Amino acid sequence: MRTWQVGDVMTREVETVLAETPYREVVDVLLRRGVSAVPVIDDFRRVLGVVSEADLLHRIERAGEPALRRVFESRRRVARAKSAALLAGDLMTAPAVTTNPEAPLSAAARLMDREQVKRLPVLDDLGRLIGIVSRADLLRVHLRSDAEIREDVVQEVLRRVLAVQDGLVTVEVRHGDVTLAGRLDRRSAVDLAGRLAGQVSGVVRVTNAIAYDADDTVVDLGQVMPVA
Known part of the structure; x- marks a missing residue:
């Protein structure tokens, strides 16, 4: 990106x-x-x-x-x-x-x-x-328009990098403040969407309100194989 x-x-x-x-x-x-x-x-x-x-x-x-x-x-x-x-x-x-x-x-x-x-x-x-x-x-x-910023978040972050299907995540931009909402399957994808959106030129702040189905960032110690 x-x-x-x-x-x-x-x-x-x-x-x-x-x-x-x-x-x-x-x-x-x-x-x-x-x-x-x-x-x-x-x-x-x-x-x-x-x-x-x-x-x-x-x-x-x-x-x-x-x-x-x-x-x-x-x-x-x-x-x-x-x-x-x-x-x-x-x-x-x-x-x-x-x-x-x-x-x-x-x-x-x-x-x-x-x-x-x-x-x-x-x-x-x-x-x-x-x-x-x-x-x-x-x-x-920071003189970039909200429309330009939103286009980059949708095209570069959601579609190109994360390959998110259209309609799963909504993007609103107001005075450079980006709000992400919707739902994805994994928490790691949600976190990545927020971080990448924050790197888009002109973004002042990101509010990441995307929900997720599974938290794949937590390690299940019961499934960790012991080292011989």
């Missing part, structure tokens, strides 16, 4: 700069495009790093009042170096945290959270930049 991947939501037209791009031009790119960061690439579109607003603001902070400069002087060496940097290659944060177009959205979200970044450059198999995915892009999966 296929779920949405980074390639489904990423922005393909990515504004970039080179390592030799001057400070003022980097600022112009961010303001003109309304973005908070840009990848720094080489001539082969390989990502060298990322320049963000935070990297650029070190220079603004250094231009403050003398008292503020003394506070700034106590910060780490990297921040001091960036405050004097004139080119993107010296301003950027490197190495960049990246992902690939086949990565699940959940994996991209966990990576952003772990690395405390707001966006991920997306690379192809040769390490070349082909897109960028932001936190806002990841949320687009």
